[in-house]
Amino acid sequence: ILDTFLLQAQKGDLKTSSYPKEYSDLKMKVSFGMGVSARIPWIAFTAPEMQVSKGFYPVYLYYKEFNVLILAYGISETYEFAKTWPAEIMNSTSTIKAFFDKDVPRYGDSFVFKTYKIKIEKDKVEYVTSDENKIITEKDIEANLQTILDYYKKTVSIEIRKEDSVLSRGLFYMEKQLEDFIIHNWDKTELGKRFDLIIEEGELVSQQYRTDIGFVDILAKDKKTKSFV
Secondary structure, eight states: HHHEEEEEETOOOOOTTTTTTTEEEEEEESOOSSSSSSSSSSSEEEEOOBBTSSSEEEEEEEETTTTEEEEEEEESSSSSSOOOOOHHHHHOOBBBBHHSSSSSSOTSSSEEEEEEEEETTEEEOOOOOOTTBBOOOBBHHHHHHHHHHHHHHHHOOOOOTOOHHHHHHHEEEEEEEEHHHHHHHHGGGGHHHHHEEEEETTTTOHHHHHEEEEEEEEEETTTTTTBBB
């Protein structure tokens, strides 16, 4: 899956329907951008009560500009979840911004778990350690991923596929599901006929849009007047 993801990121193909929706009993989501190619394509793995815009989660971030793939302790940029990664991670692990020693377009405040230099020749992908320039085997890559996924599951203390947790039963969960449904079916709704969702740098930002006075559940733009609603 990872080879396919990296090769596709080079081609500007934004389709994600062929990717699994689950991995290791977690939700899996892939993004190459919306409308235009994102500068940093990603693969995220989230617990049932979280989503990419609302939570914390393991994530692959492909910084195409630097040919670097980072397996990160991801933190959502749009909505601050009630919990986050343990202090032992946040106090002892470098942020992505610190790793590159410069500001990066997105996700700079997430924390680095593993980094790989990516070399692509034709349809062959090679992973090299950032510090020692040693080739990394597929087995090692899978082991690294499983390590952070296992740590994540322990951190969020979830019982996989258990739908009767407080969050899963609560209004927050219901609201999240409704928002997701509306966003994913936007073009088929009456709202979609009048309003456009907001996309910046290939990423959807309409859902939980950040403002100076808080978050707006879904922000859209009138097709004719271009005013926000």
